Amino acid sequence: MNPETYLLIKLTFGVLATIGLYSVLYKETKLYRFFEHVFLGLAAGFSIVFLWRETLFPLWWEKMVGQIDEQSGALVQPAYWAYIVFLPIGLMAYTVFSKKNGWMSRVPIGVILGLWAGQQVQVWWQTYGGQIAGTMQPVIPTGLAGPAGTFQWTKPGNTGLTPEQIADFNTKIWPSQAVNNLIFVITVLAALSYFLFSFELKGKAMIGFNKLGRWLLMIGFGAIFGSTVMARFALVIDRMSFVFVEWVQSIQAVFNRGA
Amino acid sequence: MIPLAQAPPITFWGVQPGSGEMWVKIVVALVVCLLIMFGLTFLPNAGRKAVVWGFTFAGGLFYVLLWIVPTPINRGPSDLPRPGEEFGFWLQDALPHIVNSANILTAFLLGLGIYSLLRVHLGRIAKRQPDREFSAILLVCMVVMAGFGYADWIMRRFGEGREKLELMQNWTPVQYAFDLMFDGLLQQMDAAMFSMIAFFILSAAYRAFRIRSVESTVLMASALILMLSLLGALVALWNGGVDAMAVALNLPNASVDLKEAHFLNNFKLNEVANWVRSFLQVPALRALEFGVGLGALAMGLRLWLGLEKGGISA
Amino acid sequence: MTPQKSIWEKLQEIDRRILYLILAIAVTVPLWIPAKLPVIPDSTSMDLYGQLMSVPEDKTVFVQSDWTVSTRGESQGHLEALLRILMARRIKFVIYAAADPQAPQVFRNVILGLNQEREARGLPPYRQWEDYIDLGAFLNAEGTLNSIGQDVRKLFGPRRSADTEGRERPVLESPVLSRVQKIGDAGLYVVVTASATIDVAVQRISGKTKLAAMTTGVVFPSVLPFYQSGQVVGAAGGLKGVYDMEFLMANGVNVVSPTGKVEAQFPAKAELTAPPLTEIEPKTVTFARGQRYFLSFHAAIVLLIIAVVVGNIGMYKMRKNRRGA
Numbered sequence: 001m002n003p004e005t006y007l008l009i010k011l012t013f014g015v016l017a018t019i020g021l022y023s024v025l026y027k028e029t030k031l032y033r034f035f036e037h038v039f040l041g042l043a044a045g046f047s048i049v050f051l052w053r054e055t056l057f058p059l060w061w062e063k064m065v066g067q068i069d070e071q072s073g074a075l076v077q078p079a080y081w082a083y084i085v086f087l088p089i090g091l092m093a094y095t096v097f098s099k100k101n102g103w104m105s106r107v108p109i110g111v112i113l114g115l116w117a118g119q120q121v122q123v124w125w126q127t128y129g130g131q132i133a134g135t136m137q138p139v140i141p142t143g144l145a146g147p148a149g150t151f152q153w154t155k156p157g158n159t160g161l162t163p164e165q166i167a168d169f170n171t172k173i174w175p176s177q178a179v180n181n182l183i184f185v186i187t188v189l190a191a192l193s194y195f196l197f198s199f200e201l202k203g204k205a206m207i208g209f210n211k212l213g214r215w216l217l218m219i220g221f222g223a224i225f226g227s228t229v230m231a232r233f234a235l236v237i238d239r240m241s242f243v244f245v246e247w248v249q250s251i252q253a254v255f256n257r258g259a
Numbered sequence: 260m261i262p263l264a265q266a267p268p269i270t271f272w273g274v275q276p277g278s279g280e281m282w283v284k285i286v287v288a289l290v291v292c293l294l295i296m297f298g299l300t301f302l303p304n305a306g307r308k309a310v311v312w313g314f315t316f317a318g319g320l321f322y323v324l325l326w327i328v329p330t331p332i333n334r335g336p337s338d339l340p341r342p343g344e345e346f347g348f349w350l351q352d353a354l355p356h357i358v359n360s361a362n363i364l365t366a367f368l369l370g371l372g373i374y375s376l377l378r379v380h381l382g383r384i385a386k387r388q389p390d391r392e393f394s395a396i397l398l399v400c401m402v403v404m405a406g407f408g409y410a411d412w413i414m415r416r417f418g419e420g421r422e423k424l425e426l427m428q429n430w431t432p433v434q435y436a437f438d439l440m441f442d443g444l445l446q447q448m449d450a451a452m453f454s455m456i457a458f459f460i461l462s463a464a465y466r467a468f469r470i471r472s473v474e475s476t477v478l479m480a481s482a483l484i485l486m487l488s489l490l491g492a493l494v495a496l497w498n499g500g501v502d503a504m505a506v507a508l509n510l511p512n513a514s515v516d517l518k519e520a521h522f523l524n525n526f527k528l529n530e531v532a533n534w535v536r537s538f539l540q541v542p543a544l545r546a547l548e549f550g551v552g553l554g555a556l557a558m559g560l561r562l563w564l565g566l567e568k569g570g571i572s573a
Numbered sequence: 574m575t576p577q578k579s580i581w582e583k584l585q586e587i588d589r590r591i592l593y594l595i596l597a598i599a600v601t602v603p604l605w606i607p608a609k610l611p612v613i614p615d616s617t618s619m620d621l622y623g624q625l626m627s628v629p630e631d632k633t634v635f636v637q638s639d640w641t642v643s644t645r646g647e648s649q650g651h652l653e654a655l656l657r658i659l660m661a662r663r664i665k666f667v668i669y670a671a672a673d674p675q676a677p678q679v680f681r682n683v684i685l686g687l688n689q690e691r692e693a694r695g696l697p698p699y700r701q702w703e704d705y706i707d708l709g710a711f712l713n714a715e716g717t718l719n720s721i722g723q724d725v726r727k728l729f730g731p732r733r734s735a736d737t738e739g740r741e742r743p744v745l746e747s748p749v750l751s752r753v754q755k756i757g758d759a760g761l762y763v764v765v766t767a768s769a770t771i772d773v774a775v776q777r778i779s780g781k782t783k784l785a786a787m788t789t790g791v792v793f794p795s796v797l798p799f800y801q802s803g804q805v806v807g808a809a810g811g812l813k814g815v816y817d818m819e820f821l822m823a824n825g826v827n828v829v830s831p832t833g834k835v836e837a838q839f840p841a842k843a844e845l846t847a848p849p850l851t852e853i854e855p856k857t858v859t860f861a862r863g864q865r866y867f868l869s870f871h872a873a874i875v876l877l878i879i880a881v882v883v884g885n886i887g888m889y890k891m892r893k894n895r896r897g898a
Contacts, residue, residue, distance in 0.1 A: 114318025222481025
């Protein structure tokens with residue numbers, strides 16, 4: 001089949017499916033439900049293929065029965081026969097529908113949760129160790145005077161300075177930076193205080209700090225909202241581009257070839 | 260070039276592929292496991308809890324040991340353990356198998372999802388419930404996708420002239436059908452489903468994003484600054500206005516070169532957004548993630564040690 | 574007789590489908606309008622571009638691509654920008670997915686498209702085995718990245734690929750991976766993702782190699798704390814990140830003047846001074862998907878802001894009217 005013709009057929013299928021699913025924006029119709037079930041069916045079908053093709057075959061079956069190089073006949077990997085134990089352990093999950101032996105289904109889930117849980121201490125330190133260090137920011141200014149000896153709020157510009165002066169000024173913490181760092185540290189602490197559930201917060205200062213933390217968390221949520229909006233709009237723009245640009249261009253390509 | 264690692268040697272645990280020994284060991288191990296499973300059905304309640312927790316603890320213990328016991332860093336293919344390092348080497352060698360075990364068990368559990376889907380929709384058809392035609396469509400699509408998917412995989416992996424299938428001109432109807440269903444339908448429908456959220460966000464923003472409290476005002480202001488800073492054209496307009504104001508006010512340096520520092524630069528939109536992001540949003544997000552991280556850590560330890568009420572071993 | 578509804582009350586009761594239609598039109602019409610809008614790239618994007626431009630030519634870049642067509646609007650632009658830079662600089666790369674089984678097919682399509690683009694421009698194509706290695710999918714991001722951090726050769730060892738003569742050989746023998754002994758040998762490790770696999774990468778390999786991220790807008794806020802702490806050396810986020818990268822490819826980060834002084838055209842770290850990509854490969858398409866979508870993006874955001882403002886004014890007016898009544 002001509003690649004351009006096939007591409008047009010493929011894109012047309014995609015456009016029809018997109019329109020079918022988008023029809024729910026108008027109203028939930030039979031058209032939408034049809035495409036919804038097609039989508040679920042195809043996704044489930046692909047999962048079946050994928051589970052064997054990408055996981056069970058290479059990671060379980062091939063490990064269990066080993067591998068020999070097809071061309072040379074040399075050993076690539078021995079057969080780790082003990083992998084067979086995963087079959088009964090995995091099948092235990094299917095006892096979930098049995099009243100008497102349903103508890104066994106917790107065994108494979110337990111192994112997976114155990115593997116997850118055992119990594120948590122290491123994961124926590126790897127994730128937050130660097131961030132704790134990143135939060136320890138200098139809040140006392142070390143640089144106050146510029147090249148002329150006058151008070152400087154921010155780092156002086158490089159114009160007219162010697163390389164030694166530039167290097168020296170670069171290493172100093174200037175008041176504006178110190179204030180910003182202080183805001184950073186206070187924000188982290190105030191927002192963290194919102195997660196103190198172990199004891200009751202007493203006193204105006206603590207309650208006020210906690211309230212500040214709530215407001216600052218809202219700033220974080222605002223950033224998440226703004227970023228999420230960007231993401232979702234990008235996706236709808238891309239869908240419109242798929243239907244109104246790519247599909248139209250594909251039609252044009254096929255017709256131009258015909259002409 | 261760094262020499263390749265040789266194939267692992269034949270041992271008691273790793274035998275010659277396709278040999279009689281391999282099949283005997285597989286069958287014996289399977290029978291033993293099935294007998295143990297059968298034995299487990301007679302366990303009293305207390306014993307069941309211990310078994311489930313034992314598996315959970317054993318799963319977690321490996322990674323805890325891997326973290327605690329020193330393991331070789333940047334180990335070369337020919338490096339051998341010095342006395343005392345054997346266990347660390349063993350742990351590192353076992354890691355791929357442990358990773359595999361998680362993948363394999365996850366695959367079996369995902370299979371359970373497929374099984375449940377089949378139960379629900381076959382049941383709906385058998386009981387002649389309303390909308391059963393949609394269940395039939397779902398099952399047909401599932402079977403057709405799985406059928407062509409496997410056929411495609413078998414042809415590409417084991418078929419004669421499989422390397423030719425990389426090129427589209429050599430495709431058979433099987434490859435066309437699978438590509439049409441996967442790339443033409445499934446992927447595009449996935450994208451359509453995801454993108455629909457944008458419509459709901461707009462509708463929700465119009466109807467529900469209200470300034471009613473300090474919190475909602477702060478949230479909206481933060482989101483607004485971020486969103487405005489994403490609009491390059493608006494940032495250029497805003498910053499142009501700030502520069503024009505600096506020139507009009509005859510600020511030091513401003514009339515010489517607008518790129519030079521002047522106080523009004525702080526009010527350029529990208530600068531404001533950058534400051535809000537660096538000194539308010541990032542620390543707030545960090546605290547938020549700290550909270551979540553501590554929760555996950557506590558939950559992990561409780562699950563592993565069997566302390567979680569109503570947990571996996573309850 | 575019912576009292577006449579005010580315009581604000583009518584606006585409050587507007588059918589949601591009209592809003593949907595307005596959004597659809599607002600984002601579709603600009604797709605046909607070619608516009609190179611101005612932008613000031615984020616510091617995260619500038620650092621990422623600078624890092625990519627300073628990868629030594631003999632080093633291999635690791636690309637972990639964990640996205641599918643569902644987030645094509647952002648992630649495809651990221652991957653295209655990343656690969657365009659690597660291809661223009663003739664940097665070898667290894668690419669794989671660590672989370673989603675559908676991901677390999679999607680990044681293969683991107684590589685195919687970029688090679689077609691190079692062919693049309695008379696540039697040599699990027700070839701599997703010689704220039705890049707496609708490892709397909711590894712599943713279970715936690716386990717995969719753990720293994721990459723511990724012993725990357727053990728993880729990649731069993732994978733095979735056809736060499737330039739069509740012979741199936743272990744990928745570790747390829748020019749792309751033959752010099753990689755450990756993950757620290759990577760020129761840069763870039764995670765292009767639509768999910769939390771960047772968190773997993775930070776947990777498992779940060780500190781062992783330089784880690785960079787190209788994420789969707791949804792994931793981007795969680796990357797920012799990693800960027801601030803230095804666990805991630807550069808990041809492009811969402812559609813803005815795509816446009817940033819395209820803009821930087823055309824304009825560079827910080828321009829070095831003829832006197833050798835760095836003129837801060839865009840305020841980024843001086844050590845990341847990087848020329849525009851057009852200087853290296855004049856025919857490279859630098860403004861691509863991000864540019865095509867950026868005007869639509871402006872329209873959508875402006876529409877959302879108008880919706881919030883009109884919604885709030887409506888609520889305020891209606892409350893005022895009720896109090897007055």
